[in-house]
Amino acid sequence: MKHIKWGIIGCGDVTEVKSGPAFNKVPNSSLVAVMRRDAAKAADYAKRHGVPKWYDDATALINDPEVDAIYIATPPLQHEEYAIQALATGKPVYVEKPMALNSEAAKRMTAAAKQHNVKLSVAHYRREQPLFLKIKALLAQNAIGDIRFVDLKMLQPKRNDLIAKAESNWRMDPAIAGGGLFHDLAPHQLDLMLYFFGQVKNFHGISLNQTGDEHVDDLVTGHILFENKVVFNGMWCFSVAPGAHEDRCEIYGSRGKISFPMFGHEIELTVDGKVENIAFEPLQHVEQPMIEKVVSYFIGDAENPCSGEEAIKTMELLDGFTLKSI
Template sequence: MTEIKGGIIGCGDVTEVKSGPAFNKAPNSSLVAVMRRDAAKAEDYARRHQVPKWYSDVNELIHDPEVNAVYIATPPLQHEELTIKALAAGKPVYVEKPMALNSEAAKRMVSAAHQYNVKLSVAHYRRAQPLFLKIKSLIEEKIIGDIRFVDLKMLQPQKNDLIATVESNWRTNPEISGGGLFHDLAPHQLDLMLYYFGSIKSYHGIAVNQSGNQQVDDLVTGHILFENGVVFNGTWCFTVAEAQQADSCVIFGTRGKISFPMFGHQIKVTINGDDEKLDFLPLKHVEQPMIEKVVAYFLNEAENPCSGEEALKTMKLLDEFTHQKHE
């Protein structure tokens, strides 16, 4: 295989700008087919994005002989079934985060990748973005000394700019999403902590539905002790006053701190009270750096940028923080 000819399952909003066009911009890659259950919407997407083929049947896309890799961008409820179907057909898979409804489903996906000996990558795409790679290098260079602890806050009002919280929003239906907005946003943040700090020694959390307005938790706290001694504390609340909203992650070291948002474009390094600010340009297609790495991996030109095994660790954190138990 010398070129990736991708097919998207679930060509909804997330694929319009964030990811879909990147398959035509990445080297040795093109988008040749898309699928959505609503045939009219699938056809419209294909027309607007100049994609040669569209389907309303997932099996037709998976078994299209021209499609040699599959990107699954449906809500999490379908991730397990569709990933395993594509792997069984011998097609490498790039699947959106969260990887699945829960860690047990994620385990089955990992097992299927081994069973069929087909490649699986998960869309924890911040791993490949310049801002977050710079933070990783600052940590490794010990710019702020030895890391001691991390304090993360994601505080949003019920009506926020990050995600629309309308009644029809599948993200607040646990049967489709696995949980609430925590399950949609926290995978990015927790995956980065694993990427930065490595193996975990212990973890636990608290989750409550304080407002009672929906059937999901709207306040989650999580605590991680890493094997290297770094401690992580995270708070996610989606019912604060507008004036109290925050998107903040601060890494504290023995010489200073690194501060940054998860949905922003600036890093602030503070040493001895002096601040240095590092600005980054917004990315037009936020998943493009990751998709380029995934394409290279599928073509045997690079390592897996985020394996199923790595993403499974994040799923276990989500389950533990929200006390989800599975048979």
């Protein structure tokens, strides 16, 4: 198979610009079908994006013989069900992050891919963006010397513009999303830490609902000791005052530091006291570089850019940071 014809399950807001159009823009790929439970909205999406087919039933899309591969972009609650169903038909799956509601569900999805010998990739798409590839290259070059620790802060007021707009506030329903904004945003950040620093030795965290306004935690701290002795400290708070927001990750080394936002376009590199700013052009479709790599993997021309096994590790960190003692 040298050309992938895609079907999207869950053609909601996240697919409008971030991912959906990219399936027709990368080599050896085309979007041929979309599904949404609301038939009128599925038809509207297909019309606006020039997609030949639309469905209001996921099973029908999965079983469409003209669909080669499935992109699952529903809320996390449905990821496991649809992924396992698609894998059982022999169709490779690209699933949005977080991979599932929890690490146990992610393990079942990965086991299904192995059982049916079908490819599975997870949309930790920052791995393939130029800014984060540059950071990985700087680390590989030992640009700031031996790495000591990482300090990450994601501080946001209750109303923010970081998440894709949606008709319902499903991200605040743990039964659908696994948790609140932490579960929506932290997978990007934690996956990058694993991508940069490798195997985890141990980890723990604190998670609580300080405001009591929702049924999800709005403050999470997380601490990781990597096998290479790098220490990570993270703080996520989604109830700070307007104007007190912060999106900053700083990697400290023996000769300097790398400072960057998760939702921005510039790296500040400090080496031996000298500061350099490295800017990047915003991407029109933030998932396009990852989708290109996934297509190459599915047709047999590249390695998996993010496997289920790798994404399970991120899910275990999410679970561990938010674990409640009984």
